[in-house]
Amino acid sequence: MRSRGYWLYLIPSLVLFVSVIVLPFLMNVATSFTRWSGVGTPKWIGFENYARLLKDERFWASFQHNVALILAMAVVPTLLGLVLAAALFDYIARRFGPRTASALRAAFYLPQVLPVAIAGVVWGWLLHPSYGAVNEIFGLDVNWLGDPSLALATVMAIMVWFQLGYPVVIFMAGLQRVDPALYEAAEIDGASWWRRFWHITVPQIRPEFFVVLLTCTIAALKVFGPIFVLTRGGPAGATMVPSYFSYLNFFERVNVGYGSAIATVLALIIIVVTFLFLRVQEREP
């Protein structure tokens, strides 16, 4: 009896959801099979955009940059965050008190409270080629974001700075579940810090580890704001990523069909990555 009539509550979302997400997504997929400048009638060209993608070096380069950004935004912060969270929880909090640990955690987390575009504004100023504070302080004359051989590494370093606090905070929250007696007992038994790390900390926060790695990987695949603010994909395509590449095709080159194909491929990759992560996570004990 109870379950009847509840579907009425889904109607507002159904209408909005179809018009804001489902329909536009399907339109995007359909557009990816056409040549279209955004005005007039799109011309159906089948898989031509996708065939062009496979041969487009800039497209492949943009995915390589994405892999580099997954390293900078997901892999490095997660691993470093794990060590930092364990050090704060199992060493600093116990030897120097929980207040010291929370103060350090707050410092690591502060960049995370910024909108990612604002993080770009901050670093764009610090690294400005003519008056940036970093060059002034260290007496350098390096064009961090304007030199094609440095730009990607610079963006990667900025993203590590930006992301690091997120895993630290999530992992420390996960560690709250651990019985402190477990660490004390292990310490009395003579287990070293590294052994406690491997045998208590890591298994305990396995669920958080997967969630953080997944969400950061997706964020890295979608990254747009910092690229737009810092480099606009340049210099000479050195920091081009798929999201910015599709934006460029949509709004600057008016190659809407081609832009849609890039966006569709990006969407598929993200869905597959999410699915794979969820499968791996389920299989864990």
Place this chain on the structure above:
Amino acid sequence: MRRYSLLAALVVLAFVMLFPFLLVGLNAFKSPEEYSSAGPLAFPDGLYLDGIVAFWERVDFGLKLWNSLLISACVAVGAVVLSVLNAYALGIGRVRGRLWILVVFLVANTLPQEALVYPLYYLAKQVGLYDSRLFVILIFTVIQAAFGTYLLSAVLGRFPAEILEAAAIDGAGKWRALWRIVVPISRPTLSVLLVFFFIWTWNEFFLPLVFLISNDNQTVPVALGVLQGDRLMDATMSSASALLGIVPAVVFFLIFQRTLTRGIAVGAIK
């Protein structure tokens, strides 16, 4: 000695993380002459506010703050209402096919906005909602509600059935039960969602950049992001612009700190 070496290493790292904020704070209050003569590390000689004032006036920053605030607040409220309605049907009503509906919401939440942007842009132009804050509010309400539905359905799935049965015996219909019982009891979770939606929407960049092109409608991140590296900006004005972007974000963090920490405990992490 070893006891302190780890602490020292972590303090150094914390300092590195905070250093950019420190530099922004130091240099936003200097004149360009003072910056070039004394360098970025010197403490400012008195408060030079011209850089901040000039930048504020140039971008009409008060209006940008209002736009961001309006959009984020409307999205937060709208998305919580939608999430509650959906989660009521899915978590408590257990409508048929709920698992698939949840999967669709989850996929929608992970879709890149790039795969929606052009059709939305085209549709907005067709219906005359291009460059309108209302359109951006509508889109983000739906996007955030996709996540909210997913989280809240799990929370309401554990809602004690006895309470609802007692209400039904007292003659309360579904609509009354939702607003008089389910919503008040779930208030802690709903306030977490409200805060997260507000901050996530405040932080958004891509869709507001595409949809809000006129100066009157832009949000804070868009206005500052577009001007970064502008030729007309000098060193201290750039620093002032960074400061204006940092301050609201840090203020929200301080105000909502407790709710955000609680959010991590309920699993509202992203």
